[in-house]
């Protein structure tokens with residue numbers, strides 16, 4: 001018996017959310033005596049990146065280093081994970097909730113005949129059945145789902161568990177699988193990546209601007225703070241609708257959902273649709289000149305002040321650290 005964890009990576013860097021999934025799996029295994037925690041990593045990943053899964057709690061890392069798996073084709077990943085799952089006699093699959101994770105998990109639920117719960121925020125309660133708590137309505141409420149199947153898939157919400165970093169080194173096993181990805185329905189023909197950009201959905205720190213920034217000519221202030229912090233930049237919906245910023249920076253219910261360690265909102269009122277995209281952030285800092293702005297209710301720290309005065313001072317202060 002074992003718990004398998006599907007590891008996602010971006011250009012060979014293991015995603016923090018996947019490491020959180022490993023830490024969740026370790027806690028699950030400790031609680032339910034569910035056996036070894038085995039991380040499965042697909043495609044080209046350097047050994048120091050694979051080692052992170054060990055520190056997060058995996059006792060073994062299975063590395064399927066097949067070029068066909070680099071492009072993140074959903075069917076290929078689902079096929080590879082299913083093969084590893086069966087080979088290692090796993091009973092539970094844990095993964096991070098993400099767009100790729102959701103797509104892979106849904107296919108695996110069919111392949112493995114497993115019950116799937118997504119957006120999981122806590123370890124299962126097994127006092128009566130296998131009850132799993134999950135976040136619903138964009139974090140506004142929780143639901144409990146009882147999983148009755150022998151095989152279970154749990155997709156863990158970002159920032160819902162503490163990341164373990166002090167685990168022992170895991171053994172790494174390289175595995176070859178028969179993956180006929182050429183027959184799958186999608187092929188990645190080429191990829192383009194903007195130089196130096198930090199991907200918004202993955203960013204650990206985000207600095208976001210709203211209509212209070214008055215116009216695109218003032219975005220240099222947002223970018224300067226973001227640069228000093230090593231952050232990605234985001235914006236509210238109207239800002240991208242007007243064309244001040246590109247649409248891929250639009251954060252919220254209808255845009256990108258972020259879950260950084262630190263989210264700094266500048267000149268954003270805090271409408272419910274914006275909050276729906278940021279309420280998984282660990283720490284929210286709001287800068288707004290209106291002390292009654294709704295965003296302050298969701299903030300861990302708030303600065304009531306004019307963004308045009310606060311931002312340069314904050315950037316200088318960060319620079320001086």
Ligand code: FAD
Pocket residue numbers: 209210211212213235236237238239250251252253254255266267268269270271272273274277287288289290293305306307308
């Ligand atoms: P405003 O509401 O205009 O707020 C500007 C803020 O800046 C104010 O609080 C003001 O006090 C402050 N301000 C002004 N000047 C300064 C200054 N000098 N210094 C500091 N602060 C200042 N919105 C999203 O963001 N994401 C979504 O995904 C989204 N989806 C939506 C979906 C639907 C179906 C609908 C109906 C709406 C959606 N919206 C979304 C829009 C949302 O309702 C709000 O209208 C929007 O978030 C407001 O953007 P804002 O805060 O930038 O602008």
